[in-house]
Amino acid sequence: MSERIAIEDLYEIEWLEDPRISPDGTWIAYVRVTPDRTKNNYRRAIWLATPDGTCKQFTAGTHQDHTPRWSPDGQTLAFVSTRSDDKPQIYLIPIDGGEAQPLTSMPNGATEPAWSPDGTRIAFLSRVHEEERAREDAGEEEPPPADPWEAKRRKEEREHEEAERVDPRVINRLPYRSGTSFLDGRRSHIYIIETEGDDRKPRRLTDGDVDFGLPAWTADGQAILSHTARDPQVDTLFLYQDLVRIDAETGAMERLTQDDGFSNYTPRSSPDGQWIAYTRMPEERPLGWGPRLTVMPANGTSADARDLSLVLDRPIEDFRWSPDSQSIYFNIEDRGDTHLYRIGIDGGEAERILAGTRSIDLFDVPARPGNSAHPPIAFIASTPEAPSDLYLRTATGEERRLTQINAGYLEGKHVQLPEETWFTAPDGQAIQGWIIKPPAFDPSRKYPLIVDIHGGPHVMWGPSFRSLWHEWQVFAASGYVVFFCNPRGSEGYGHAFQDAIYNNWGYAEGADILAGIDHVVEQGYVDPNRICVTGGSYGGYLTTWLIGHDDRFAAAATQRGVYNLTSFYGTSDAFELIEVEFEDKPWANAEKLHRHSPLAYAQNIRTPLLILHAEQDYRAPISDAEQLFAVLRRLGREVQFVRYPREGHELSRSGEPKHRVDRLRRIVEWFDRFCKGDE
Helix, strand or coil: CEEEEEHHHHHHHCCEEEEEEEECCCCCCEEEEEECCCCEEEEEEEEEEECCCEEEEECCCCCEEEEEEECCCCCEEEEEEEECCCCCCEEEECCCCCCEEEECCCCCCCEEEEEECCCEEEEEEEEEEEHHHHHHHHHCCCCCCHHHHHHHHHHHHHHHHHHHHCCCCCCCCCCECCCEECCCCCEEEEEEECCCCCCCCEEEEEEEECCCCCEECCCCCCCEEEEEECCCCCCCCCCCCCEEECCCCCCCECCCCCCEEEEEEEEECCCCEEEEEEEEECCCCCHHHCEEEEEECCCCCCHHCEEEEHHHCCEEEEHHHHCCEEEEEEEEEECCCEEEEEEEECCCCEEECCCCEEEEEEEEEECCCCCCCCCEEEEEEEEECCCCCEEEECCCCCCCECCCCCHHHHCCCCCCCCCCEEECCCCCCCEEEEEEEECCCCCCCCCCCCCCCCECCCCCCCCCCHHHHHHEEEEHHHHCCEECCCCCCCCCCCCHHHHHHHCCCHHHHHHHHHHHHHHCCCCCCCCEEEEEEEECHHHHHHHHHHHCCCCCCCCCEEEEECCHHHHHHHCCCCCHHHHHHCCCCCCCCHHHHHCCCHHHHHHHCCCEEEEEECCCCCCCCCCHHHHHHHHHHCCCCCEEEEEEEECCCCCCHHHHHHHHHHHHHHHHHHHHHHHHCCC
């Protein structure tokens, strides 16, 4: 008899990241992530797979090895690791074996390695503040430590100096926090380092009080492509970005886009050097439109650019050049699934290459220039049956599954598959959703219902969504019917659908979700008096919005939510979200933001509410949760507030395993208390 999936099973479920296929297609490097119950963290190791499915672990240890990048000749892997310190550094390891050798020893760490076309240099990112840049410019860089004791001494010295520097912490720019940390004036800059020789020293290529995006080499190896803020004096997290080309020797920077009405990102040179592909979003409505795939001549400007992906009316996720430079591969979200497409640089019809009921989360094609119009494609996909595996589509079109990393865990487990359903909103709009029934489902019974709501607001859930797979299975195994849907504002249904909540959070998508609940109740197997609702981030916003406007819910759990749009604007690192979603700044539309804030309706809340929040969440700061809890307590309502130390906005996806288990257990126990008290 199969076992039901349990909360503690989180420690047993692995997943894959960052597939990278070697230039000749003979190897696929990928990252395997394993929860570590003892250390209460995760191990990341690099593995190698062959096209026939032979897999071997390539790096080992209890640290974090990730971001594998092939040298142009395919003989060496660069990767990022924390093996020598808590600061990530870049290492090199030959593909035929041997010990990994450190390439960098940056005081603040090094990330995002990018090989030059001739393999002699690697560009990377490191965060530095003004004083550190001045010391570099004056030639005061320290040589690599001679031994582990010297490294330890330097680390302790740096930590002491840093503690002194930020006591008190002086802030002059926004954003000043990110993830779970204060930025402390550090900006992300591009460096270059030689890959051979005994006297390898990193050389900073960029300067200024601005951040630079991922570095990408031009095909001739003469320059680096990246993106950066259009105006260094404008505080921005993601808007007003220009593409730049930076001379790899002199650091001279040329702007390729400027004042074109778009924010521009992730430029990548075609293998033949004739084109630059990138993504861009219109600045007047960036989130409602999402990223477009765009191409322009390498010697041109954005005036010569053309959008390729508009024919699909979907924002793109990621892209890769074909080896022959004649087309571009990209993945998009569409009606609950993620597919892979190819489109020629001249535009026209996009060809769907990979489809199915699954989420193609990450992919790669060989980088070596050549004449192949149909290269092999390595990709990581999740399905309703298996949350993460590596696949290969060969040059002949054959698809192979190369891993089954959770097969041992899944053997003997009872997995409940989502069932697709469509329903109609009050205004006639068709909405897609999914229902997961509990094991041993009996249609003659009346089950409690959990409604789970996605964040974003402009994201999409589907039956193969990896990071929710375990949570949904636990809810079903606990005896609940589970329902989730993609209300208006979600990606995957076209621009008009995604843009429908512009200037109008709460109302349209709230009505969509309530209509979905009515639809599920009409099936006859849900008890309308035992309906629970939960969601995180924007899903937390909608959870609290719904219980402030409707009394049908027996219990609610709101996670990492936004409840007061005005205070969110002043505390979040994503303050621009308010400006682009509500057309203006708070002081110009204070009444509108109040009207669309769940906190404005807290006096209407009668539903028992569990509030879960991370104390170092700088995307949706905990101050909003504190306000909501205080108001409900003063109103005498049933409410509990749980604060998670050391955690940020990604608690439910990548937080400490112990906290993730605790979070899920508290939600289930809260719902059981109000929905199963008489059982």
